[in-house]
Amino acid sequence: MGKLIVGNWKMNGSIKLVDEFILKINKQAILALPSIFISYVHFKNPELRIAAQDCSIFDGFGAHTGEISAQMLADAGCKYVIIGHSERRKTSNSDAISNILKKLQNVVNCGMTAILCVDERYAELIDEPTSDILKNHLDKVVIAYEPISAIGTGKVSSLKDISNVLADIKNSYFGVKTLYGGSVNANNVKDILSIASVDGVLIGGASLKLEELNKICQISMCLL
Ligand code: 13P
Numbered sequence: 001m002g003k004l005i006v007g008n009w010k011m012n013g014s015i016k017l018v019d020e021f022i023l024k025i026n027k028q029a030i031l032a033l034p035s036i037f038i039s040y041v042h043f044k045n046p047e048l049r050i051a052a053q054d055c056s057i058f059d060g061f062g063a064h065t066g067e068i069s070a071q072m073l074a075d076a077g078c079k080y081v082i083i084g085h086s087e088r089r090k091t092s093n094s095d096a097i098s099n100i101l102k103k104l105q106n107v108v109n110c111g112m113t114a115i116l117c118v119d120e121r122y123a124e125l126i127d128e129p130t131s132d133i134l135k136n137h138l139d140k141v142v143i144a145y146e147p148i149s150a151i152g153t154g155k156v157s158s159l160k161d162i163s164n165v166l167a168d169i170k171n172s173y174f175g176v177k178t179l180y181g182g183s184v185n186a187n188n189v190k191d192i193l194s195i196a197s198v199d200g201v202l203i204g205g206a207s208l209k210l211e212e213l214n215k216i217c218q219i220s221m222c223l224l
Contacts, residue, residue, distance in 0.1 A: 002028060002220060002224055003198075003224075004199055004201075005026075005028055005030065006179065006201070008032040008053065009033055010087070013033065013037060013208070015040070017208070019044075022048065024214070025210065026214045027049075028217045030050070031048065032052065032053050032082050033050060034053065035053070035068055038052060039076040051079070052081045052082065053088075054082065054088055054103075055068060055073055055083065055106060055107060056068055056070070056106070059106045059109065071106075073110070079113065080113045080115055081113075081114055082202075083100055083116055086119045086148050097124060104116060108140040114137075116144065118145055119146055119148045131172070134173060135173065138175075138176050141177075142199070142200075143169050145169065145180055146180075151204065152183070152205065156192070157180075162197075163196070166195070167196075167197040170197055179200045179201055180202070181202030184203045184204075185205075185216075186216050189201060189216050189219055193223055
């Protein structure tokens with residue numbers, strides 16, 4: 001299997017941009033879209049791999065105004081769900097570790113893969129009981145290391161830091177798949193993907209530029 005290339009659009013995009021991507025995106029990419037675009041994209045191109053950027057702590061259906069459950073995301077065509085992104089942890093009180101674990105459980109129960117984001121505080125995940133829940137679902141979880149200092153700043157973490165942290169995570173979680181995220185672009189992705197403990201990248205800003213995202217996919221395929 002090739003490297004995982006995940007583009008996180010965050011709160012960006014429009015139907016016009018989505019239409020452009022549907023036509024020309026490299027099929028290796030996974031797009032984490034604002035939820036409003038998910039069923040539209042899936043309907044127009046069921047082959048495209050779609051991620052959601054979050055899901056509710058509640059499962060199934062119910063009286064939870066404004067929430068979107070993992071079950072609804074799976075039904076709309078999602079195969080992956082990002083959970084615990086530091087931007088959500090900053091703004092949402094539903095993103096304490098205990099709630100992130102509920103979301104993780106909901107995502108895997110619905111047959112999707114959870115992209116669990118960790119930042120410099122990644123060590124908190126290694127504590128019990130977090131580790132038990134994670135260890136039970138390692139085939140359906142990808143852990144993305146996104147240091148806050150590297151997100152949207154243009155300052156990628158040092159290759160040594162990326163290599164060490166992801167190796168540490170892999171050791172703690174029996175070879176779980178890993179991503180690095182934070183200021184990844186077409187110029188630095190080759191060095192990042194060449195690190196042995198890195199299985200892919202989670203890309204913010206650069207994933208909104210179709211040509212750059214496709215170039216990143218091409219670079220990753222040359223590394224196979
Ligand atoms: P940038 O690539 O814009 O730094 O964003 C990283 C990120 O937060 C992806 O989830």
